[in-house]
Amino acid sequence: MKRITKIEENMLLEKRKLRVAAYCRVSTARDEQLVSLAAQKAHYENYIKSNDEWEFAGLYYDEGISGTKKEKRDGLLAMVAACERGTIDFVITKSISRFARNTTDCLELVRKLLDLNIYIYFEKENLNTGSMESELMLSILSSLAESESVSISENEKWGIKRRFQNGTFIISYPPYGYDNVDGEMVIVPEQAEIVKQIFADTLAGKSTHEIADELNERGVATKKGGHWTPGTINAIIGNEKYTGDVLFQKTYTDSSFNRHQNRGELDQYLMQDHHEAIISKEEFELANAVLKQRGREKGNGYDTGRYQNRYGFSGRICCGECGGKYKRRMHYKPSGQYVAWACANHLKDKESCSQKYITDDALKLAFVTMMNKLVFGHQMVLLPLLQSLRGLNDQSRLLKIEELETAIEKNKEQKQVLTNLMASGYLEPALFNKESNELAAEAETLRQEKDGLMRSVNGDMAKIEELQRLLRFTSKGTMMTEFDDETFLSFAEWITVLSRKEVVFELKCGLSLKERLVEP
Template sequence: MKRITKIEDNKVLSVKKKIRVAAYCRVSTASDEQLISLEAQKVHYENYIKANDEWEYAGLYYDEGITGTKKEKRRGLLSMIADCERGKIDLVITKSISRFCRNTTDCLELVRKLLELNVYINFEKENLNTGSMESELMLSILSGLAESESVSISENEKWSIKKRFQNGTFIISYPPYGYANINGEMVIVPEQAEVVRKIFVDTLAGKSTHAIAKELSECGVISKKGGKWTLGTINAIIRNEKYTGDVIFQKTYTDSSFNRHINYGEHDQYLCTNHHEAILSHEVFNKANEVMSQRGKEKGNGENTQRYQNRYGFSGKIRCGECGGIFKRRKHYKPSGNYVAWCCTGHIENKDACSMKYITDDSLKVTFLTMMNKLIFAHQMVLRPLLRSLQGLDDKDRLLEIQEYESKLEKNMEQRQVLTSLMASGLLEPALFNSENNTLIQEEEMLKAEKNKLMYSVSGDRTRFDALEKLIKFVSGSEMITDYDDEVFIAHVDRIKVVSREEIIFILKCGLELKERMA
């Protein structure tokens, strides 16, 4: 007999599927500052998405150093679209239409493509979600505005800057070495001004830019950007008319494609004399530039300084532990045999002021090999714990603070753009414009200074981390090394401190300081 059994409905609790949300962000240049800013955006969006219980974090896509007007060059954007096609993303969050795309045609094309894939875009600044749009009219208008935003902002800024060029009120926010920006004015920094004067005196005395740069680095003089002096830096100082108290405005210009060029006469330039206090006379400045031009003609390479580089890995990197002087390379000629030695400049100039004796090049190289071989043998005990400690540093709080400063700076810029537009249309008196604009410029300088403090701290930690990873990769994959190599030394050592002829300290780029007995 057939038996019929009724199958009851299986009531399964329905689980609401989370929306898979990705974020897209972009910065327009690939500078270190912009890349840290990009990291700040990434942290912000990751926290923002994960804070919503209905959302599932689907990743963050980004482009660095890429223009927003050219879709084809943005690998991060194209990668995100590819993942949308694979069904990995339901919603994309981006800051604004201008960050997503400044070209109207591309913007509409991308939005339509994603809509066909049932993927929506949320533009935060415009408070626009493509999933709730009944038509493309609003998006077309907004993306058209975004496309023209670059042009309108650029034209307004150019107009404003040109007016300030003409009336001499343009503020040089980043003055050259020797000056500081104090409340919008270029003010001489006395100790830096002395260095500038010395550079010009040395040039007139016949010293090469290579020799001047090397001497400044060896003496421990810090350049404008906090690093070593280079031939290009010295050349730029000698060619800079600002040291005479004059300023030539509009040495460069931006074309319609937002590319910067040197102004060879395509646009008017403006010479503002007695703009600020001079460090040099016009006579000294002109003579030094004549010397530089003559040298260029004699060498047949114009102003090209790239063919001259430091010849030795140790150059400028050995510092005296007694007087702080830089060690110079010298050849010693003895009856028993010739050899190369490194000598403290302080001891060379005054033996009574510094008693540090020379160290030989060969012993220094052998000691370096000893130090590196110790790391190769014991990197698990020495380097790995340091790497774990650096990995434990939490950048998120600092990056979120940087993002806050970015937002404040963006608001400041928008306020200045409004002022400029009102001024350009004749709705604002020049006196009021200058007053309000100067206030915003000062606020911008303050915000940038605070942001830069945070960026330097983040950048410093990351630089050490990258250097340590590079060192671990080298030592963990190497046999004991027997031959000295300049490239290995330069790659991993920041400088050497000579404690005595028997003892030196290697200060590595990752922050480690390792003491070694001289071989």
Template sequence: MKKVTKIAQNKTNLTEQTKLRVAAYCRVSTDSDEQLESLDAQIKHYESYVNANPEWEFAGLYYDEGISGTKKEKRPELLRMIADCEDRKIDLIVTKSISRFARNTTDCLELVRKLLDLDVFIFFEKENINTGSMESELMLSILSGLAESESVSISENNKWSIKRRFQNGTYKISYPPYGYDNVDGEMVINKSQAKIVRFIFAEILSGKGTHKIANELNRRKVPTKKGGRWTSTTIRGMVSNEKYTGDVIFQKTYTDEYFNRHNNNGEKDQYLIRNHHEPIISHEDFETAQDIIDQRAKEKGLEKQNTKYQNRYSFSGKITCGQCGGTFKRRSHSSGRHRIAWCCSTHIANIKKCSMKYVPESAIEYAFVTMMNKLIFGHAVVLKPLLVSLRGMSSDETLENIRALDKKLEENTEQRNVLVGLMTKGYLEPAVYNKSNNELLQEAERLRRQKESITRFLNNDFQNLSEVSALLQYATKASMLTGFDGELFKRYVEKVLVYSREEIGFELKCGITLKERLVR
């Protein structure tokens, strides 16, 4: 006889459905009083809006104030909301419009797709779009593109307005430099801070370096404008700021079409206004301070508007600590056998954070000569097999894989087009369409990532192949080295890894790392 097991009836109230956890997101673009009042209104609106729906449960309100919406990285509350979505704390997001959510098409679509993967939908009130029931991404793409165009238009209008104020001298400096306060739109001297400004310039004129001045101000516990610590960079920025002379130069920086800020090195017009406000430093002292800074830079091999170390030393910026990841700095010892050495910057700042002691420059040079001589002597057994291996990796098989992925992507697009056609003619239910379309979109995204990975790998192989070929050609013809060659080091070495005071590794541009013992 067959055994029958009774499954007890579910006595729970089936009418009780799990409520949707709904969060609201809002943003204002500036920190003006009017915009902050708008923010308060939005907060009240969404609290009542979500709580009024019996099928919804309020999951929190996220808002960014005084922040531009052109890039998601600049909005901490938006990123916090996405993190909560990843932690499964939110089911639905309500926001005013696409332009409030994102004014960048790429960011908007990226965020929507990411949230869809998490089964979190977005409802845009103004456009009446719910990403959970939308037929395709086409409408969202068009609308977010319009929002981005609107953002660019607003940005251009603001730039034009600011430029006009630059030209007629009516532009107000809302955040003046250290030493000044903003009083009713005018720059007014802050007497206590002005004393520090005069002290800094006096120290520069007396021959002291910016690093020592910063240390002195930190020792005296003098706060910066934002209440932080003084650095040599802060001091250099102040000494080169013409505002301390009472003059002002407008448009020293500018924003490009991708909303990235750059220093203006002549790409845009600049506007100089003399006697704009009360000076703290005379023009004579200011010019003399600039001459001192420039002279010091020339002596150290530094150049303005260029990389910090312009071929100053062969090892500059290339030695990395294997213990903490810090960059090594060149040090000159006044006495001892090793007059010139390289030391971890973290160790210099705080010996407790990194115990890696200095490495003599002569030992690094000797290790490099030894490594190159080994390659010259054994190029046939080291470099030739590597070259053959790389040629095999970047073969037709890899290119065939890329072509196969392209074909799959084309088929995926065709399948989605068929779905759209069936949906338009009414042959397909919306729920079935949404499920199938989302699966195809996820598959397309996976194929694109796979193609990008292979392409990136292939490009790296071609680069490594070129570098190995060049190194092999050199090693085949070169004679044994008798001394360190800085140009040769720069040509073939990407960076130096210091594992200990006894062993280092040379990471070559061809993609291999060769270890050598340090002889001191």
């Protein structure tokens, strides 16, 4: 007799995981946007993949816009489109205010996804639209979020204005030369000497370009650890805080959350002797008069963008012996003229630097030779470096950044509660100032820790991006036949001249490659 065994349909079908996507907003027009996005992606990937029944379906995001109109949010609309295509089953977002601050749009989007049998989970409110009995709770919460975007701004402005008026406003991020110690601006001696030197050099007739170059050559770092520019020097010379005074409300935010220079639209508050001065008021006024005069002579005020380097190598060659910059010169011989590059310090004083000139043609040939070596050996040189850099972007740093951002957001909420209590008359000014100062100090500590991690990760990510660009160029297999400024500026950061026979090309991806100089 034949034997028949029934196979249940569930035995044939493997249970499909729930495809979960995340939505977030990130800061805009800032270097840390990529890091913030990577941190949130790491957070959501970790959160979603920790559930065995879920599958990560991607991260959708919008840049740091107000969120008051859904039409302006391409990332949100792209996520909705993916839901309509059936590639997403469930959505996670940090809060209702991040999802939509407009009640009508919020309810409309929720209903639209509910019609597709797709639910949304709001982390902060612990609200799952799939388990709601009605829309009442969501309507109330989104209404609160909508009004909160206005009330927070107004209350913060009120609190800040009060602190402007009574002189208790804390400058949480003081300029170069100062630090924040328990809510007070305190001089950093080493940085203060640099500030004094900047003002002295300006009064001695040096240009902002020259001052910036000299500081970079000495290896002096800016407040954020970067390079000095003429704009940075201009900003220091024009900052009244170095005289011990503070002018509050030099900028303001309009109703559309856009930042503007305050040119009389709002009151300003000048507090004299707010902190210890680094520069006298006389020096400050004289230095600014010098800059204004130069601006009038050049016809462009403070706009230094008009004066850019004319050649690819300009400002990008330094001396390996003394650290000086190389200048472009024309050399004349009976056989004809040619372009050369010479160390500025050697030109001024041969005793201070013995490095002699190098020719433009030899330098260009060296760069072409180096690039062709990378084209030939990119798999042996560039690919291992890319893998190494990718290994540095560990999830622990990204998750720590996300953790710090959450703590910073909580700090802001606590500050808002404090401001509301003060505005309502439930808090004494003395207690408000004490608690506000403590929160400001905590916020500064969190911000500094976050900034340190951001710089670390952002530096790695920038190098990865540059290395990927270089790989795309070299993997085409096309050898360079002649030098062009565009390729050099695209991949090279710096050239260090070791001798008349050898230079080192510092590439944007972090590679330092030595090459011999040979006359063509």
